Each structure stands twice: as C-alpha cells, then as structure tokens.
Amino acid sequence: MRQQNILSQVKGLTFRELLYNNEARAFFFQVATFLVIAGLFYTIIGNLFDNIEARGIHTGFSFLKNRAGFDILPFLGNYLQDYTPESSNLTVFYVGLINTLVVAFVGIILATVLGLFIGIARLSNNYLVAKLAGGYIELFRNVPVLLQIFFWYNIFINIFPHPKKSFNFFDMVFLNQRGLYLPKPILESGFTLVIIAFVVGIILAIFMKRYFNKKHDETGVYTRTLGYSTLLIFGLPAIFFLLLGSPLHFDFAVLGKFNLKGGMQIVPEFIALTFALSVYTATYIAEAIRSGIEAVDKGQKEAAAAIGLTQTQSLKLIVLPQALRVAIPPTINQYLNLTKNSSLATAIGYPELMGAFGGTVLNQVGQAVEILGMAMLVYLFISLCISLLLNIVNKRMAIPER
C-alpha cells in the first residue's frame, strides 16, 4: 500500500526533485536505518559465533538436561519440584521461577496493604499520624533497595537467636536465625476437592452478587450479600473438608539437638527480601494512593452529601471510583517494579530466577547467551502480562463517554 503510494508520487521526477521530495526522503531514511541496524546485527551475531567457537563454549539448549549438581536453599521451589543436586538444570529453572513468583506474589500483597495504610495515614487530619507516614515515605524511598535488602538480612541474622534458643510459639511456630518454621501442611488425597469447592464458592458468590446488582438496578431493592458470600466461599469448602474426614495434616517442626527438624522453613533470605521490597515499594504505592485521593475534587464529596448519601455511600460510590482511576495505573507499575527488583535476591543468595539459574547455572555452564536469554524472556513475559492487566484495568476504568 505504502510502496505503491511512494512509487506513484515519485514517478517521473528528476533526480534533483527526488532529493527534495518528502516521501522519497522518508523512504530513503527508513531503508538506511534498516540497513544499518541489520548490518549491526549481522556483525555482532557473526562475532558471537566466532567467539563462541574460539572459546569452545557449547551452544544450544542441551545443557538443560544436564545434572545440576549443587544444593539450593530449601524453599518453596524446592518442595514443589523435589529438587536434589541430581536434578537437571531445567529443574533449577523451574525452582528459580517458582521462587521469583512467590516473592513477587507475597511482596505485592504486603506492599499493597502497607502502601494503602501509609497513603491514607499521610492524608490523616491527625498531625502526628500524617507526619509519621510522611517520614516513613521520605526515609525508605531515598535509600537504594539493594542496601535495604542487605540491611534487613544482616539484622535478621544478627538479632534472632541461635536454633537452640529459638523463639517458640506454642511448639508450632519457631523463629531463629535460620528462619521462620511453620507447620508444613501435608495434603492427602481428596484435598483437591476442597480446593475445587473453594473456587466454585467464589464463582457462585460472583454470580450471586451480579444477580442482586441487576435486581438493584431494575427494582431498587437492595440486598446485603456479604454474609451469603462469606458462607459460600468458606462454608462450602468446610463442608467438603468435614465430609472427607479432614484430609489435611500438619508436620510440626521439632527441636533437635542442633537444629530444628521438619516443618516448613521460611528462609531468612526470603523474609529479608520480601520485607525490604514491600517496605520500599509501599512508599511508591502510598504516594500513588495519596495523589489518587487528592485528585478527587472537593465538590464531589459535597455534592454527594447534598443529595443525601451517607459517608460510607459517598466514599464507596463517589470518591473511591474516582480516586482509584488515578491511583491504580501507577500502583500496577509498581507491581512490575517489585517483580523486577526481586532479581536483587542474587546478592543475598536467595535462589530465585537470576540467583539460581542466571547465577549458579551460568557460572557452571558458561552459556551466557542462552541462559540470560531465557531469564530475560521470563521477565518480558511477566511484564507483558502486567501491561495487559493494566490495559484491561484502564479500559474498565475509563470515563464512559457518550
């Protein structure tokens, strides 16, 4: 289409006219750029293959099947993948991926809760609370997050006691410098049914809410659904749980001679990393929430009061929807930042994607191109998912225009 356009415009021009023709120039520039970039790629990829051959580095992805041969800190990825040093490098990849996702998931939840809390506190009419929240933001925002990770890791290891003198909470939860020991849930056959019941409960609750909303729109009769939803979401799995004879056991940690045995160990690396990332990201989320609430015009609240809405209704129906429209996009961006920053775990040895796979495996195998390429693709995929989410949210939140 464009090609034809250019040809028809350029036809019959002299060389001099061609030189000053905008379409021709644009075409020429684009071809030139393309050639330069293609040439650059051709050269560096040629060099790459020459260098790889010269240094005797293997190529291809066969290294993924090789035995990994190193230990990984026992954490969730390990439990789920049954990792041993005999496992393959591909297993290391999965272990790292799971550990990255766990940090991102827990970190996002903590950062959101903390950020929401701080952001609202920042606008409190209580002088002390507002100043404290402001101080929190200024303190943690202006220190590099890697430094914060090191700091909390160091504090954790130095402050908490030796395993022999663990803090003991009812013989169920233990806390010492090797981490937090929680009871390890052991699922028996049939527990999947409970999970399915839980999911079904959520879906039913959503449908119920929709039905009553529609009814509210049509007839004006408002029904409180919170009680029914809670009953559906938690009651349904509870019934199945009891019917199946409690298919869930806990393996408690036991204090041995030198160390704790059993249980589910939450390593200090994970705690320090998640804590530091949440505390840091929460400052940005708090600012996003604050600017969102401040963006709502004062007249909106006054108008809501004037037409007789209660405080709660005004907050729920008038203020929050407008505040969230401003606050949610930057918050989602911060989720992406948190996920990317989780790669800093490499520095304290938490086995996430860049630590276990991009670090240890890379050192052993040396195939930097393949390994870093895989890691980058994972981050690319995560950030594509998050931008997709952002687009959906933006579309839903956009002011409906007539």
Next chain:
Amino acid sequence: MAVNELQSTRKPPITQIGAILWLRTNLFSSWINGLLTLASLYLLYISIPPLLDWMFLSANFNFGTVNILGFDIKFSEVMADNDSCGKEAACWPFIYEKIYMFIYGFYPREEVWRPDVFYGLTALFILIVRLVRNYKYKNRVILSMVVTYPIVSYILIAGGFGLLPVVETHQWGGLLLTLIIASVGILISFPIGVVLALGRQSDLRVIKLFSTLFIEFIRAVPLITILFMASFVLPLFLESGTNFDKLLRALIGIALFQAAYFAEVVRGGLQAIPKGQYEAADAVGLSYFQKNALIILPQALKISIPNIVGSSISLFKDTTLVLIIGLMDMLAMVNMTSQDIYWLGRETEGYVFVTIVFWVILYSMSRYSRKLEIRFNTENKD
C-alpha cells in the same frame, strides 16, 4: 442606667487558644484520633530511644587523637578496637578506620588529592548551575560546563595523557565509583534517550518500530539481566581479541538501560507540546532538525525537567547494583571491610553509614526535583 464604660473583652476559654487548641484540633479531635495519636506515640517510643541509644548514647566514639583541619582533637587515649567495642551499640571507630575505603576505594593514597579535586569540581558544578539561573547567557555557561566537566574529571581521575600517573579503573571504588557511574550514566544516556524519544514519535515507521522495541524491551527486564548481559555477552559481540574494561562494560549496560527510561520521560514532554507548534515550525519552512532543535525540544525538555531529575534519582539508586558484577562501589565496600578479621561483625555500622550518605544525597535530589516541579508549575500558570 447607662453604661459609660466599655466592658473589657473576656479572654477566650483556655481550650480555644494556643497549645491546647492545637492539640485538640490536630491530635485529639475525636476518640479514634486520640487512639491513633497514642498508638503513634507508642510507635515512636519503642523505635526512637533504642535507635538513639545504639547510635549515640551507648555508642563507642573512642577514635584516639584525630587531626581535624590542623587541630589535634583527642577523643580518647587509644583508638578502640573490635573487642573493646561492645556488641550492644555502634562502634564508630570501625567507620573512622575504614573511611578512606568508603570514600575512595583502593585509590592510591598519594594521589588522593585528585578525587578530592573531583569532589570539589562536582560541588562547584552544582553551585554554578544554581547561581546562573537568571544570567543572560546561562545556557552557554551550562553547556560549556557539561562539555568540559567530564573531560577534566576523566583526566583527573584516570590520569594518563602524560599529565598525571595512570590509576587503573579497578582501583576506583567507594563513593567515588558511585558518583562516577551515576554521572557518566546520566551524561551518556541522556542524548541517547532524546534520540530514542524522537524516534518513537517519528512518522517514519521503521525508525518508530526499532525505537519502540528497544525502549519496551529494556523497560521490561530488570537491570541485573542487562548488567549480566553487558558483563558476559557483550565481549562476545565484539571482534575476538578485543578485551575491555569491566567498568566500561557496566557503564554501557547502565547507559542503555537508563536511556530507555529517559526516552519515556522525554516522550511525555514531547506529547505535551501543542500540535500547533509543530505545524507553525513546518509552516515557516524549518527542516526536521531545525524544528526539533529550535522549537520542540527546548519546550519539551523544559516540561520534563522534574521527571528527568526523578529518573536520575532512580539511576543513582540503581548504581548499587554494580556490586553484583564485582565492581567495588560504596555498598560493596561495606561487605568487604566487614570481612576484615580485626573488625568482624560490624556490617550494621557500615550499612547505617552508607544509608546516611545515600539518604542525604538522594533526599536533596528529591527536594530539588519537587522545587523544580513547583517552579515550573507556577510558570505555566501565568
């Protein structure tokens, strides 16, 4: 009966004036606010006194005799060592002994005046930028400084050219390295960022496509992956036999990374320029380069200055990541000095010291960016 005297005005009730009024409106306006106030006070009570105690009251300040500006100031008979410092509070003599490492890294002691002059030049640079704000030729002054400052600094720090003895890059470290990476990163990445932003806004589809791909790819991946790429894969991309500096590799990685972020900031500025400005420039017959250099960019960059400073703050924070690929910046120095067998287990002091240094720099930068934001906002209004 007539009243011939003025009634003296009664004083307002004590609850309506001064400190009590302030307390009532700001801290105890309702019972829930009162509870919040008490909770905050409790939070301060459990956090601040132990911190002060650790940092100052119980801390060890036995530096021995210190020479400050020619005066001998005696803190104690002898300098404290690791054992005479308790484990319960801070041991500042550790910082005192290692301060050279934190500030200059492994820079040769007899050449230390060079980093000192560099620090002085940097301070002067910032001072001049602030002073010439209302000077007629401020753009020329700033531009000439932006060109000369890196050259002078490079000759000063690296040496060579037959002027000064060469100091290898692996000897650079500490705060010096942090500042070098941040300033070089900003200076290199900014022009690349502007070009990428123009490319992304361009009508030429191929150029737009490549710019967008580059920006979006870089912004999607963490800096560590880029640094690893720069340190492991970049040498493979070049002619075999070319072997270059670890610091240079890190700088290339950081510059490319930061360029993508600057590009988005500048694009924000470009999009804010009214379409009429472009059309007017076209109408008076300016070429693409004239149009951008004379009309569009000056306006777009001016609007984006607060965000450019904001993005530079992020870069400054990100410089700490270079320790992962083995460069010895200020944070890496803490990890290294606390491995010293005479000072084992003093990481906390190191981290607190580095935190204070970073915080002071970053906080002043963020205050500056907020001030700029306010200044530009009012300028737009009138």
